[in-house]
Amino acid sequence: MTNTKLAPTLHDRAYKRLKSALRTSAFPPGHKVTIRGCAEALGMSATPIRAAINRLVAEGALEMPSSRTVRVPIPTIARLNEITRLRLLTEPLAVAEATPHCDEETLAQLERHQIEMAASAARADYKTYLALNEAFHFTLYEASDMPVLCRLIETLWQQIGPYLYLLEPSMRGIEFHADALRAIRSGDPEAAAAAIKSDIERAADHLARMLAKQHDANGGSQ
Numbered sequence: 001m002t003n004t005k006l007a008p009t010l011h012d013r014a015y016k017r018l019k020s021a022l023r024t025s026a027f028p029p030g031h032k033v034t035i036r037g038c039a040e041a042l043g044m045s046a047t048p049i050r051a052a053i054n055r056l057v058a059e060g061a062l063e064m065p066s067s068r069t070v071r072v073p074i075p076t077i078a079r080l081n082e083i084t085r086l087r088l089l090t091e092p093l094a095v096a097e098a099t100p101h102c103d104e105e106t107l108a109q110l111e112r113h114q115i116e117m118a119a120s121a122a123r124a125d126y127k128t129y130l131a132l133n134e135a136f137h138f139t140l141y142e143a144s145d146m147p148v149l150c151r152l153i154e155t156l157w158q159q160i161g162p163y164l165y166l167l168e169p170s171m172r173g174i175e176f177h178a179d180a181l182r183a184i185r186s187g188d189p190e191a192a193a194a195a196i197k198s199d200i201e202r203a204a205d206h207l208a209r210m211l212a213k214q215h216d217a218n219g220g221s222q
Helices: 010-023 035-042 046-058 077-101 104-122 126-142 147-164 175-185 189-217
Strands: 063-066 069-071
Touching: 010 035, 010 046, 010 147, 035 046, 077 126, 077 147, 077 175, 077 189, 104 126, 104 175, 126 147, 175 189
Parallel strands: none
Antiparallel strands: 063 069
16 A cells, blocks of 8 residues: 655645744734735735635634734733743653754754854844744754644744744843753753743743733733
8 A cells, every 4th residue: 555645735835834924923913914915925826825814813823803804913911921831831841852862963953043043143134033943943842753742832833923023132042042952962851941941931021021011001901
């Protein structure tokens, strides 16, 4: 019996492209997502784009505040806190599981992401920086060989990605990535997991303080 892998459909490709845009912070919070705009950007017809948008709405990555509007969710402190708690349960676990499976090829790829992130930060190209940050994390998580866990993390990143767009350049540090790499090379899964935990916590703390200031500036309404 021949094991053939089905080619992705247009619907799958549209969904994957839009999902990647959310994960890599290509869309800021509150960004209005239109079928026409996405179709033009991706060079696809409206039908697969519509299906992909509906799927992302069902997953909570996009929201429909009215019957005619689809947008990236507006950040709230409560939403950020919930996503962060779930990230802290899943992502350090993936790193700990990945540590013994990271071969030299994987480590070399992670280090290339690090170098390219530093270069993009130096030239203030934060769009590229955030895309490389996502690539670093998922290269590491996928090394865990735990596909169900990775899908859970992917769903969370579809929702946290737009928040990372708001981070100030000074808060987009990569020192925790370097700590994780050192721990992986020394075969220490607990230290590697702790480094990624610190990475998540630092960004979340900064975003929470920033959202709290916005909340106060708006007279206590979100």
